[in-house]
Amino acid sequence: PLLCTVQAHPYELPEIIAVSIETGSHDYLQWLARSTGKVEASNPNRR
Numbered sequence: 001p002l003l004c005t006v007q008a009h010p011y012e013l014p015e016i017i018a019v020s021i022e023t024g025s026h027d028y029l030q031w032l033a034r035s036t037g038k039v040e041a042s043n044p045n046r047r
Contacts, residue, residue: 005016
């Protein structure tokens with residue numbers, strides 16, 4: 001996913017970061033989980 005994002009981005013050097021969510025509003029975190037679905041671990045060989 002990271003390689004695809006970098007290749008598809010129009011900027012020469014896009015800002016791509018990841019942050020860990022330690023806590024938050026219960027309702028918001030439920031909405032976030034429903035909206036984004038399950039995330040698989042990065043696999044650099046996957047296309």
